[in-house]
Amino acid sequence: MKRIILLMTMLILTAFVSGQTKEPSALEILKKSDAVINAPKDQDIKMKLVLIEGNGDEKERELRMLQKGGEKRIIKFLSPADQRGIAFLDLPNDMMYLYLPAFKKVRRIAGHIKNQKFAGTDMTYDDMGTLNYAAEYDPKFIEKSEKVFVLELTPKNGLQKDYSKLVMWIRADNFYQIKIEYYDKSGKLVKRMERKKIEKVGNYWIAKEFEIYDLLDDHRTRALLSDVKFDTGLKDKIFTQRYLKR
Amino acid sequence: MRNKLFFLMVLFIIIPSAIWAQVGLKGYILTDTRVFLEDQRFYWNENRLDLQIDASLSESAHIYSELWVRGFGFSDVKTSADLMARQKDKVQPWNMVLREAYLDLYGFLLPDLDIRIGRQRIAWGTADKLNPTDNLNPYDLEDIWDFGRHLGSNAIKASYYLGDYTLTGVYIPVFIPAVLPTQDWAQALSPELALPPGFTQNNLEDQIQTPENTLKNFTAAFKIAKNFFGYDFSMSYLYGWDDLPIVTNVGLTPVNLTGAVDIATTLAYKRMQVFGLDMAGSLGKIGVWAEGAIFFPEKTEMTTDLSAFGYGIQTSLALDDEPYMKYVIGMDYSFKNGIYLNCQYLHGFIHERGRENLEDYFMFGAEKKLLNDKLKITSIAGGLEIKDFSEIKDNYAILYGPEITYYPVDNAEIIIGGHIIEGKSTTVFGRVKKNDEVYVKVRYSF
Numbered sequence: 001m002k003r004i005i006l007l008m009t010m011l012i013l014t015a016f017v018s019g020q021t022k023e024p025s026a027l028e029i030l031k032k033s034d035a036v037i038n039a040p041k042d043q044d045i046k047m048k049l050v051l052i053e054g055n056g057d058e059k060e061r062e063l064r065m066l067q068k069g070g071e072k073r074i075i076k077f078l079s080p081a082d083q084r085g086i087a088f089l090d091l092p093n094d095m096m097y098l099y100l101p102a103f104k105k106v107r108r109i110a111g112h113i114k115n116q117k118f119a120g121t122d123m124t125y126d127d128m129g130t131l132n133y134a135a136e137y138d139p140k141f142i143e144k145s146e147k148v149f150v151l152e153l154t155p156k157n158g159l160q161k162d163y164s165k166l167v168m169w170i171r172a173d174n175f176y177q178i179k180i181e182y183y184d185k186s187g188k189l190v191k192r193m194e195r196k197k198i199e200k201v202g203n204y205w206i207a208k209e210f211e212i213y214d215l216l217d218d219h220r221t222r223a224l225l226s227d228v229k230f231d232t233g234l235k236d237k238i239f240t241q242r243y244l245k246r
Numbered sequence: 247m248r249n250k251l252f253f254l255m256v257l258f259i260i261i262p263s264a265i266w267a268q269v270g271l272k273g274y275i276l277t278d279t280r281v282f283l284e285d286q287r288f289y290w291n292e293n294r295l296d297l298q299i300d301a302s303l304s305e306s307a308h309i310y311s312e313l314w315v316r317g318f319g320f321s322d323v324k325t326s327a328d329l330m331a332r333q334k335d336k337v338q339p340w341n342m343v344l345r346e347a348y349l350d351l352y353g354f355l356l357p358d359l360d361i362r363i364g365r366q367r368i369a370w371g372t373a374d375k376l377n378p379t380d381n382l383n384p385y386d387l388e389d390i391w392d393f394g395r396h397l398g399s400n401a402i403k404a405s406y407y408l409g410d411y412t413l414t415g416v417y418i419p420v421f422i423p424a425v426l427p428t429q430d431w432a433q434a435l436s437p438e439l440a441l442p443p444g445f446t447q448n449n450l451e452d453q454i455q456t457p458e459n460t461l462k463n464f465t466a467a468f469k470i471a472k473n474f475f476g477y478d479f480s481m482s483y484l485y486g487w488d489d490l491p492i493v494t495n496v497g498l499t500p501v502n503l504t505g506a507v508d509i510a511t512t513l514a515y516k517r518m519q520v521f522g523l524d525m526a527g528s529l530g531k532i533g534v535w536a537e538g539a540i541f542f543p544e545k546t547e548m549t550t551d552l553s554a555f556g557y558g559i560q561t562s563l564a565l566d567d568e569p570y571m572k573y574v575i576g577m578d579y580s581f582k583n584g585i586y587l588n589c590q591y592l593h594g595f596i597h598e599r600g601r602e603n604l605e606d607y608f609m610f611g612a613e614k615k616l617l618n619d620k621l622k623i624t625s626i627a628g629g630l631e632i633k634d635f636s637e638i639k640d641n642y643a644i645l646y647g648p649e650i651t652y653y654p655v656d657n658a659e660i661i662i663g664g665h666i667i668e669g670k671s672t673t674v675f676g677r678v679k680k681n682d683e684v685y686v687k688v689r690y691s692f
């Protein structure tokens with residue numbers, strides 16, 4: 001009998017403590033979400049970019065992206081023919097290099113390129129950068145449900161960003177970012193990104209497809225990922241000018 | 247030409263199919279037509295097929311080759327035999343140029359040593375197209391507007407990656423001279439020969455003396471590169487040849503009593519040594535670069551044979567061995583509205599030699615892409631040349647070169663542009679100020 005009373009007491013206490021568990025803050029959710037996106041130690045991904053104009057005309061780009069951690073990235077264009085062989089190396093501290101095969105030369109690229117569109121897509125070089133929103137934005141809840149968290153992100157004080165705010169949808173089950181809306185300085189919605197076909201490859205979640213819609217230009221970019229490989233042990237020496245030229 | 251075609255066919259046949267399976271074939275087709283505005287004369291008519299063969303034979307071996315097959319120039323029919331010639335060279339002139347053909351061996355002997363053997367372009371320098379330290383390959387000045395174009399050199403290049411340092415050594419066994427601009431633009435880089443008062447030029451003949459193809463006439467160069475505090479630096483040294491010839495002998499022969507003379511000149515190529523230094527980085531978000539080279543030329547004398555006039559042979563200094571420095575500083579920036587701006591200041595143009603002969607040039611360009619990158623407008627592009635800052639009004643030239651590029655579909659571009667030149671005849675561009683032009687280029691990559 002004593003055992004039953006003890007067990008019941010423990011169950012009541014457990015239920016009480018559970019009820020008192022602190023709910024995660026918006027910042028904790030954002031950090032967790034960043035961690036999910038940036039979890040792989042390295043990535044080797046082929047990407048097909050379909051550029052879609054307002055009238056439905058489409059163009060395609062194919063590239064291979066190698067990334068180590070969140071700060072080293074090399075992108076090589078596979079098509080179209082006039083861009084094949086062009087390669088882009090992104091290193092920490094805004095050290096960026098572009099290899100143009102026609103000139104047999106690696107060219108240093110300065111930070112001004114970050115606000116430019118990447119290869120005619122609707123992503124800027126900045127958008128292509130490390131997805132560490134918690135370090136750059138202050139989040140607050142707009143909505144919470146069992147399935148999704150909706151956060152409003154505003155740039156941290158003193159940080160120059162192109163957007164006045166972002167609205168981000170995060171899946172509650174795996175903390176994967178599924179949709180982001182970008183608002184310009186006047187508060188107008190200018191861009192929208194949606195991630196689809198979210199799958200688990202090995203230990204990591206990844207969206208095999210995402211689409212970015214530029215509302216101002218009525219232009220969208222659909223990205224289709226294939227040959228996704230994680231944690232293959234990419235060496236640091238791959239992310240150098242030596243390999244950029246190969 | 248037949249031999250070349252036969253060689254190509256043999257090459258295609260003997261390369262095993264296993265290699266073809268890994269071979270990438272790409273290139274482009276270019277049509278380039280230019281017309282002078284003053285006399286409405288077509289002066290450039292080029293149809294180019296560029297073929298590039300690229301194959302990674304293994305993780306540590308790679309081959310690359312680039313070939314130009316060009317219909318270039320205009321019909322040059324002088325006789326009926328020209329019309330009947332099987333080669334059709336006179337009706338439709340054409341040529342074939344092997345731009346590059348090399349083998350890469352990665353991790354050769356040592357894991358961090360890469361070598362490249364064969365005809366290759368070795369582009370040094372951080373500046374945009376105008377590079378004082380880029381002296382390994384001879385200039386290809388055939389197209390004067392394509393400043394950065396060089397011929398490939400038969401060379402061995404070794405690159406060793408030692409921690410953060412990159413060490414590069416180059417050996418070029420045989421000298422190749424630069425290609426000079428076509429006749430219409432020759433005057434820009436070679437001013438007319440100054441004759442004594444009372445003389446006029448009748449015939450002009452020249453003879454070029456090139457270095458012999460012997461072991462001692464090699465070119466060698468070394469470069470060390472490293473990043474310091476976020477800026478890329480490199481230092482280089484070259485022991486080589488000046489690829490532009492210098493006049494070493496002039497002979498004047500009277501033709502008649504009115505002062506007309508036949509001129510016979512001899513031009514030769516001279517040794518030079520070059521110390522180079524360049525850097526690239528950013529100031530805030532602005533891209534910046536600087537590049538300088540100190541040239542140590544070989545002292546060259548010029549003899550003028552006036553014995554036909556009873557003055558004997560006179561000797562003067564064509565080029566002193568006093569070192570001189572050429573340099574470039576530049577910047578670029580992309581504005582949020584998509585406008586890209588590029589500016590460079592250059593001291594010493596490609597052909598200028600000797601400290602007193604170096605002029606100053608300001609080159610600039612601004613371009614913007616529109617209609618989701620279907621249209622690129624380069625509305626502000628050109629340069630300002632100053633020969634003498636103390637008397638600018640008589641020593642300047644202005645160059646304006648707007649251009650519109652339309653990309654109708656992927657891989658295709660249609661370019662329409664022009665060059666307007668104004669200036670004094672003392673300057674490089676002023677000497678060709680009559681050559682205002684418009685051009686149309688169409689290019690398709692595959």
